[in-house]
Amino acid sequence: xxxxxxxxxxxxxxxxxxxxxxxxxxxxxxxxxxxxxxxxxxxxxxxxxxxxxxxxxxxxxxxxxxxxxxxxxxxxxxxxxxxxxxxxxxxxxxxxxxxxxxxxxxxxxxxxxxxxxxxxxxxxxxxxxxxxxxxxxxxxxxxxxxxxxxxxxxxxxxxxxxxxxxxxxxxxxxxxxxxxxxxxxxxxxxxxxxxxxxxxxxxxxxxxxxxxxxxxxxxxxxxx
Numbered sequence: 001x002x003x004x005x006x007x008x009x010x011x012x013x014x015x016x017x018x019x020x021x022x023x024x025x026x027x028x029x030x031x032x033x034x035x036x037x038x039x040x041x042x043x044x045x046x047x048x049x050x051x052x053x054x055x056x057x058x059x060x061x062x063x064x065x066x067x068x069x070x071x072x073x074x075x076x077x078x079x080x081x082x083x084x085x086x087x088x089x090x091x092x093x094x095x096x097x098x099x100x101x102x103x104x105x106x107x108x109x110x111x112x113x114x115x116x117x118x119x120x121x122x123x124x125x126x127x128x129x130x131x132x133x134x135x136x137x138x139x140x141x142x143x144x145x146x147x148x149x150x151x152x153x154x155x156x157x158x159x160x161x162x163x164x165x166x167x168x169x170x171x172x173x174x175x176x177x178x179x180x181x182x183x184x185x186x187x188x189x190x191x192x193x194x195x196x197x198x199x200x201x202x203x204x205x206x207x208x209x210x211x212x213x214x215x216x217x218x219x220x221x222x223x224x
Contacts, residue, residue, distance in 0.1 A: 007031045008092055008115075010127060011084050013077050015097035016042055019121065024052050024060075025178040026122050026185055028171045034060045035080060039073050071101070078105055085114050092116070094125055128185045157187045157199050162208060166220055176200075176216065179209075 010032050014021060017039030027034050034056055038045075042064075045053075053060045063080065065073050081093050092115040095102050102118045109116040119125045164186050165172050173179040184196035203209040210217045 008090060009033060009088060010092045010094060010125075011035070011081075011088075012094045012096060012122070012125070013037060013080060014122075015073060015077060015095065015099060016045075017073050018097045018099050021049065021096065021122060022046060023049060023178075023181075024056075024122065025173070025175075025181055026125075026128065028052070028055065029168055030059075030171065032056075032059065035063055036061070037063045037065065037073055037077055039065055040068050074099065074101060077102070081105070081109065081116070085109065085112075089114055092127075094119060096120075096122060096125075123181075123185055123189050129189075154199065154202050157195075158202060158206070158208075160186045161199060161203065162220060165218060172218060176214075179216075 008031065010027075012024075012027055012032055013035045014024075014037060016036055020042070024034055034053065036045075036053060053062070063076060065076055077095060077097075081095075084091065085093060093109065094116070095106065095118045097118060098120055100118075106116045106118050117126050122128075161183050164182065173182050180193070180196050180200060183199050184191065184193065187196060187199060200209065204211055207219055208221075210219055
């Protein structure tokens, strides 16, 4: 039997005061731990976001900060990163914030040989911006995707998205909006939403995604 490689845990600390995200749909995989930092004036969280946080179970947590003052939330984020890194030095620590004052902290953490990054949005996190899986891994899938022509410009996008869906296992998107967001993140946010929808349509045409009215299911290739 092939021994499975343990997936690195990604700790995502969201500065909701600076970046009031609407959704964490991209962070539903088992490899993510999400911490939503709420400032004193953040008294409401939209229902959709709250439900997504709840679905994470013990992989999601709110950190409500009652104190007022400049950079109070930033200090809390720094404290949590230190505490988490002390217990998991192999993790990857992400700060979602537009506040560049976090950058010296990130550089210091990286200097300690710990993976860390600040991103302006969830979609811009390194794990979603990294190049597609290397060609050898994609090549294993090519013979199993029906209807793929060698010169089809859609091929590389299809392969990347299929690999993502296979890797997600039971945490694959169950809503069309989330599926489109996942496709968009994998083909690159520099691509237009129309191109993400075109990939979705191609997956449907190739019967990798099976539509049944407004519902859909997957018929993914098996990787040996």
